[in-house]
Ligand SMILES: Nc1ncnc2c1ncn2[C@@H]1O[C@H](COP(=O)(O)OP(=O)(O)O)[C@@H](O)[C@H]1O
């Protein structure tokens with residue numbers, strides 16, 4: 001029954017009963033006698049209680065819908081409000097669920113577009129850094145070497161320092177370019193790229209181990225990129241926030257796909273709100289239908305787990 005008819009019929013029943021009683025045997029005298037007052041107050045209380053009950057039951061689905069709306073998160077898709085209640089409410093909930101379907105689909109295509117634009121742009125910047133700035137610095141380095149060969153003794157040290165600085169700049173640019181565009185991914189594939197990532201993040205205070213299965217199923221280019229970027233962001237977070245001394249990248253085949261685990265033994269995420277890094281990982285995961293979870297590791301650090309289903313990697 002619709003909410004309108006529920007409320008209307010309840011009110012109608014109350015008014016009918018009141019009218020029938022007035023027309024019938026009941027009289028209310030002035031001034032009111034105690035017995036009559038008691039009957040009127042009792043009737044009123046009964047009517048109000050019935051009214052409250054019907055409204056509460058009728059409006060409960062709306063309240064649940066409100067709750068579902070306030071916790072909806074497009075980065076964790078799939079949650080829907082249960083369709084229940086009077087006709088209008090049920091229709092409203094259905095409409096809301098359909099709207100979520102649409103928003104999630106739009107979000108996924110929008111994110112795909114934005115991320116591929118971002119990858120293209122990174123590629124371009126990396127290429128330019130490598131080709132333009134890198135070549136120029138290489139030329140400067142050669143020139144400095146020629147100058148050093150012919151420079152008088154008192155200038156040699158300074159020229160040597162300039163060479164050192166240029167070489168450091170060149171290394172830095174190569175490093176930035178590599179980070180922007182995981183060239184190793186194209187050249188050597190995911191396993192090597194992850195190994196070099198582990199090496200890159202290994203510093204004085206942090207040892208990153210890797211455990212990459214040899215019998216991985218074939219992965220699409222897109223899912224390799226997502227796996228790589230998630231590992232990269234996971235390790236960046238470890239280096240930046242965890243204060244860990246050990247971390248690990250693990251990639252292995254599982255029953256229904258492959259699973260990437262980035263684990264550290266640091267202080268753990270705790271209640272820290274998710275920033276652009278973690279939501280970026282979620283967005284990338286959505287692109288290939290993978291599921292990302294960020295939780296605490298068995299020994300108190302952080303676990304970032306990405307489960308990529310076969311549907312994304314193109315079968316076993
Ligand atoms: N491995 C980690 N160890 C400890 N804290 C973490 C780790 N990863 C993430 N965090 C916490 O979660 C927050 C959100 O991370 P993220 O979304 O990547 O944003 P950002 O790195 O830009 O701060 C971080 O600010 C940090 O407090």
Ligand SMILES: [Mg+2]
Pocket residue numbers: 233236237275276277278
């Ligand atoms: Mg981060």
